Amino acid sequence: MDKTHMPLAPHLTPPTPPVPLAGLLARADLGLRQVAGPRDDGTEILWVHTSELEDPGPYLLGGELLLSAGVHFDSASGSGAYLDRYVARAAEAGAAALGFGLAPVHDETPRALIAACDRYDLPLVEVPPQTPFTAVTRAVWQAMAEVRHRELRRLTEAQQSLAAAAARPAPVPAVLRQLAQRLGGWTALIARDGAELYEAGPRPGEGASEAAKRLAAVVRPADATGPSGIGSGTTPARRRDAPSSATDTVGATSLAGYALAGGTPGAGLALVIATARRDPADHAIAGIAVVLLSLLTGRYRGPADADRATALVRLLLGARPEDIEPVLSGHGAAGGGPQQWTVVHGSPRGGGRGGEQEAPAQALAASALAAGLGTALVDPGGAAGATVRLLLPADREVTAQAGWTLGVSGPVSLADLATADAEAERALRRAVANRTAMAQGRSGGTGVTGLVAPKEARAHARSTLAPVLDSPVLAETLRTWLALHGSWDRTAVALEVHRNTVRQRIGRAAALLEADLDNPDTRMDLWFALRWL
Secondary structure: OOOOOOOOOOOOOOOOOOOOHHHHHHOOOOOOOOEEEEOOOEEEEEEEEEOOOOOOOHOOOOOEEEEEOOOOOOOOOOOOHHHHHHHHHHOOOOOEEEEEEOOOOOOOOOOHHHHHHHHOOOOEEEOOOOOOOOHHHHHHHHHHHHHHHHHHHHHHHHHHHHHHOOOOOOOHHHHHHHHHHHHEEEEEEEEEOOOOEEEOOOOOHHHHHHHHHHHHOOOOOOEEEEEOOOOOOOOOOOOOOOOEEEEEEEEEEEEEEEEEEOOOOOOOEEEEEOOOOOOHHHHHHHHHHHHHHHHHHHHOOOHHHHHHHHHHHHHOOOOHHHHHHHHHHHHHOOOOOEEEEEEEEEEOOOOOOOHHHHHHHHHHHHHHHHHHHHHOEEOOOOOOOEEEEEEEOOOOOOOOOOEEEEEEOEEHHHHHHHHHHHHHHHHHHHHHOOOOOOOOEEOOOOOHHOOOOOOHHHHHHHHOHHOOOOOOOHHHHHHHHHHHOHHHHHHHHOOOOOOOHOOOHHHHHHHHHOOOOOOHHHHHHHHHHOOOO
């Protein structure tokens, strides 16, 4: 006869992990011996309960190791019908196993009890006279404490490793790789349309992969819009009832899907995991990864931030600053006077995955950079490897970001953002050439440049550089060459041209300007002028 365990109600689920019965049987100090019931079937103990009642069922929660000395048994051999009813009641109440204590009542385990436990598939464990029931109870709690300790240590180590992965270059794939390693399975970040932006770990079979995509559609964030099913082609509709997580099973593969908070509008990003097993610790580790991935991909925090990002794009495309400033005014520091801004250009170190997934990968990388710098005003730049442009309030500190080379402008008013944009581009080129994580520009003027009125400085610049103003290539080459202290090789790297091309351009500029570029005074004067272009 098959044994049936009644499932525990959620409020009765113990806060501690179960203990395998095999672990108790392996302890030499207890001397336990299984004499009936299925062996090596993965029986787990949730509680220990001692009872000498004829019907202990009303007092069981399910999953107990039920201990009894057989005080209520008629004789050493026991009544077959009586013990059959006793075991049936215990099994029906959900007992995981029965422990029978030898002495002081019985010198041996009743044969009828052994037969009944075999009949109802209830493991029967014989407790020797030298082992008190309290020792069995203590052993169970000690085993639970050890399992809990290992579980907490695993969670702590996973949290540390996932946080470290989030700080690495290309943090999103790094977190997925670490998560796959910790769970011993496959992880993937899936967009609303079913595209796998990143994946890590051994890929499951085709059936499990397709089920994972369906699971990602189920947990699509509530504010994401799109087709009601992957590839359905139906009219976009809001999913207000989507759960934040869901599970499924395909054969021996356990699947779990989690919705990421925030994310690029319309992407509906979801994390899916495929493993050979699933336990509470796995769910907790996945929860840590969901939080990190949500932060790394959470490009926008609300409609206002989206409006400001749109305003930045419009401004860079030629909109009038006075039309854009009301939208951006709430994004900076409070107080009177014009709002000051900083433009940042970022170039990722290392390449993308290539192909049609380059743009989504670049968008996620740009989101991570924006999150690190604390701004939602970002232009991801399109394909992987392209320059990312960001706008920050000038009072917000810009720090180096892992995996990125940054060029930072000086603080400017909204009307001078185009100038700051060009300055950030030059600073980025200088940082690339110098192989540094970040280079800082200086708009306005400090030091000696601050002693000259801007209007006079610009007039001087136009007069001095008039012969090369018609050739932006010559002017930019001269600027970069002077910034890099006359280094032909580093200038060639910064401009992505051959060093002989740099020599030809500098020679042409020197001839047009009728300037001796070996003279440090001439170089200083030209550098001053170039900064005011």
